[in-house]
Amino acid sequence: MTAVEDGEKLDTTRLAQVKRCLVIDDNASNRLILEHMLQQWQVECDSCENGFDALKRIIDSAPYDAIICDYHMPYMDGLETMRMIRETLILRDGYTPVILLHSSSENAELHEKCANLGIRFRLSKPVKRDDLFAYLSNLQHPETAAPSLPMEVARETETQTNAPRPGVRILIAEDVAMNMLLIKTIVGTLIPGAVIVEAINGADAVDQYKRGVPDLVLMDVQMPEMDGLAATSVIRELETVTGRHIPIIALTAGALKGERDKCFAAGMDDFLTKPVAPEKTKAVLDKYLSGMQ
Template identity: 40%
Template sequence: LNLDSNLPRFIRTDSIRLKQIIVNLLGNAVKFTESGEVELKLEVLEKKNKKCLIRFNVRDTGIGIKSNKIDKIFQAFTQEDASTTKKYGGTGLGLAITNKLLALMNSKLQLESIAGKGSKFFFELWVDAEDGQAKEWENLTWIKKALIVDDNLNNRTILERMMHLNQISTVSAKNGFEALQFLASGEKFDVVLMDYHMPYMDGLDTIRQIREIFNDSDTLLPIVLLFSSSDDEKVNRACEALKVNARLVKPVKMDDLYEVLSRLLLKNKIKPALGSEETQHLTLKAIKILVADDNPVNMLLAKTIINRTAVNAIVIEAATGIDAINAFKQYDP
């Protein structure tokens, strides 16, 4: 997820059509990409009289499309060739429908592609826009320098851009070995953003080395783990054991990142509870939440809401009442 920092906070458009278009393009990109990545990128091209021209890009590293087939690909019931239909399935209606929806919004779908390397579908929309009041974050001034560890260049670039918006300088490492070398050289960092899925030495192995080798002070180096699923019990237990300060589900959103960073210093801070003289502790320690629902859509929705509002939550799923009772006995949420 790559969002232009100049995007307005609020826009007015046909949200139902726009969501369908983006879902169609992302679904296609995922279907035809066996390795690599899929990127959704939004960028501002022009602002004028409370209107904004936004380009929506969906880029993949999939099979790509031959140049002589690009015009054909937008026709209904058409895919690049019969072998594509046989291997990946589908009716060939997705792009045709997407283009018709865009025509209703005074836009059109465009394509850049190289066979065997991937494709980029994009379109541009004029929307009514309102910047609104800029959101201000507290407790970030102590962070002067961050170490970003991720094997994906695009992910590193996006995180660097997010940090620079708050005048936080960054050093990036493309794997755990490079991260350890930076720390061994004596370079000081206020926080580490650590990706979990990396080759050779994953994020947890790297954090384990950091804790064992560089744990020479009373205050541990704050570390935020970035990974794709927050309900992995093994990862959650490891984070507790390694004293990982917080976890963020990818793709990382700027608001979520700043929220976590702003709370790092407040981990043990006491604040008055509303309507009473009692106090409560704000903690980033993992909390267990049991969700019982036999509907998989409801379960996915509940997990999504919980993961976005409580980044330190461990979601325990139960599809039946009996499963819920057994999970309660086992995990004691």
């Protein structure tokens, strides 16, 4: 939980460099409390419940001055979330300070992982108002260290797909870089050790298929040079020679019956609606890769 405190009034001028903050926490009550604290300090706050939604916010909005991220979250923990966000911010606007909230006993492994990701601030829960204020006040001071505070052990959430599939090969065809990053992160989180092959359009997807037949294809429908429907038709033609049938999953911006019918007519097996959701992606991967060990 996150604590609510009513102490002496804090000097909000110390937060002059923190105008906008993103809160990432799967617990709605915790998000509400953090939002309340930030609003009291005149800090504009956006909040979301997981790393995938956070990435969408970062892509679609103006830069944030700070990110407050919970460590224990389903599908993607706080460190994986920050790794994904760091990659995105490198593409966009560089460094953004992060405060990691956690409930597990602090150890050397967590410290090392945070250091590798450039996370200098680790704040134990329940979050104290004065501690959070102090961290936000010192985001620009590299000498500030994370304190050792009492913490309780939290239960890890099982997020991987049903069975380990070391070396499974997945071809992702997507022409938008940010969409590719999101889909790669979801797949990599659900199937650790998967070999992910990227293609930037339909023609590239066909070439990648010829170089090494994947176990599953995630195919964007709308792409330049050759769209996903045409690429699927070419791949199905190639399979008349090989005798194999590789699952091809359409990535589509719409779920209208007419568009779905076009996907199935081209030879696709299933579809995912963008923006891709981790729960639905997990269901599709389990469905078509369940026989692989």
